[in-house]
Amino acid sequence: MPVYENTDPDIRSMKGLRVYHYFLSNCAQRVTLALEEKGQDWTPHAINLFTQENTTDEYFRINPKGLVPALVHDGVVVTESIDILRYIEEQFPDPPLYPSDPEQRREVDNWMDAATENHVRVVKTFMYSTVLGASKKPGMMENYLKKQEDEELIAFHKETLSGFDQTRVLEAERNLFAFYDDIEKELGLHQWLVGDEFSYADIAWFVTYFMNRRVGAVDFRNYPNIRNWGDRIIQRPSFKGGVARLQPWYAPLVCLMLRTKSRLQRGGPAPAQPRPVPQSP
Ligand SMILES: N[C@@H](CCC(=O)N[C@@H](CS)C(=O)NCC(=O)O)C(=O)O
Numbered sequence: 001m002p003v004y005e006n007t008d009p010d011i012r013s014m015k016g017l018r019v020y021h022y023f024l025s026n027c028a029q030r031v032t033l034a035l036e037e038k039g040q041d042w043t044p045h046a047i048n049l050f051t052q053e054n055t056t057d058e059y060f061r062i063n064p065k066g067l068v069p070a071l072v073h074d075g076v077v078v079t080e081s082i083d084i085l086r087y088i089e090e091q092f093p094d095p096p097l098y099p100s101d102p103e104q105r106r107e108v109d110n111w112m113d114a115a116t117e118n119h120v121r122v123v124k125t126f127m128y129s130t131v132l133g134a135s136k137k138p139g140m141m142e143n144y145l146k147k148q149e150d151e152e153l154i155a156f157h158k159e160t161l162s163g164f165d166q167t168r169v170l171e172a173e174r175n176l177f178a179f180y181d182d183i184e185k186e187l188g189l190h191q192w193l194v195g196d197e198f199s200y201a202d203i204a205w206f207v208t209y210f211m212n213r214r215v216g217a218v219d220f221r222n223y224p225n226i227r228n229w230g231d232r233i234i235q236r237p238s239f240k241g242g243v244a245r246l247q248p249w250y251a252p253l254v255c256l257m258l259r260t261k262s263r264l265q266r267g268g269p270a271p272a273q274p275r276p277v278p279q280s281p
Contacts, residue, residue, distance in 0.1 A: 003083070011061065015074060019035065019042055020068050027068065027207070030069070031085070031088070033239065033243065067079070082115055082116045111200075111201035118176075122176050131215050132258070136160070141161065183229075206230060210233075216262040
């Protein structure tokens, strides 16, 4: 778990719970939703990904990968959204966000691990290739490469500039829709993703659904259980405190712009079904 005592005295002296986030970041929303579910007081720090505030020296001192979210808890830094959820559970066990049944706990862990493992290869590849486009201007890339040591992130951001390999894009689409198919199926069997208790599994995947929906990257008409589940999560007080209140006034405009771009790029508002991946001969 990337929990570490940061050597920077300014960071070590930070008191309370601080979350570094961005209003469109699904990963950051995992953390803010969980803290709200736990009834904790925490302070939001917006890091503007659009202006690349995440690549400043100052922010790299907090998160050495330059990603949001980061949690600073009484001077201890925790990065990686799913690891942060596990840290939150350790520190603030009540109310629990894991089921008590060991088998169901394992299932929750599986959904959480799947969210981490598929973030760059599936979720990010799908989002940047269909909606977001180049993540950095070429001039910004130089600065980024001087600081970033993570090879997967370097390769990913270079690919957003040069254009994605189409086979990988199609694979990302298929994998993402396979996740939505599984989620739809599970939600037909019980109230929440794992059994009848709201858990980290719901938090881990709701944020991706919510992001895909609000920027129009996926048409969820064929997923009634997911839409119903999403609406129920949006009604929870944690959504108000953990997501809605962090939205700047211009968020609806940005989402409208992204929805329009997504519609143009995907050739109309038809349901975004995964396209077949060509088989190699
Ligand atoms: N595995 C990380 C992924 C975090 C991540 O990719 N965050 C995005 C926003 S959702 C970000 O900071 N992007 C900026 C960048 O890639 O430079 C986690 O779960 O926290």
